[in-house]
Amino acid sequence: xxxxxxxxxxxxxxxxxxxxxxxxxxxxxxxxxxxxxxxxxxxxxxxxxxxxxxxxxxxxxxxxxxxxxxxxxxxxxxxxxxxxxxxxxxxxxxxxxxxxxxxxxxxxxxxxxxxxxxxxxxxxxxxxxxxxxxxxxxxxxxxxxxxxxxxxxxxxxxxxxxxxxxxxxx
Numbered sequence: 001x002x003x004x005x006x007x008x009x010x011x012x013x014x015x016x017x018x019x020x021x022x023x024x025x026x027x028x029x030x031x032x033x034x035x036x037x038x039x040x041x042x043x044x045x046x047x048x049x050x051x052x053x054x055x056x057x058x059x060x061x062x063x064x065x066x067x068x069x070x071x072x073x074x075x076x077x078x079x080x081x082x083x084x085x086x087x088x089x090x091x092x093x094x095x096x097x098x099x100x101x102x103x104x105x106x107x108x109x110x111x112x113x114x115x116x117x118x119x120x121x122x123x124x125x126x127x128x129x130x131x132x133x134x135x136x137x138x139x140x141x142x143x144x145x146x147x148x149x150x151x152x153x154x155x156x157x158x159x160x161x162x163x164x165x166x167x168x169x170x
Contacts, residue, residue, distance in 0.1 A: 017073035045078035046147035056146035061106035072118030105139035
């Protein structure tokens, strides 16, 4: 189950000096997150700064594995930013359930799990055992805006945590 939450995940982030990025705006006909019961599904996130993709290119031909790991970490933080936007806080989060990582891969590259470790590691760093999750790492030919990695995630949340529809696209 989860680590002790007193004073909560938000306080833990602050203590760790981790700031979440701005919540992205959907660029298609979808919602950035959807809740069903106690599960919150967050759509795929790429690393963007000021609306521009960071670390574009195929791994490892154009982006090193190390830089792609940093991108994966930042994609995971973007997922958490969306959780916060939808629930108002990270505090209702119980655990990270599943992470899917998509790595824009050069021909014959097979180390996608090493890249997606960047996302998995930050979830474990923040949430401890509650950050341990099931995972899939997939190599793909292309990602939106040429991003080197995209991460989506499923979180278990407390039943009383409400969800905002502010980020849904209708």
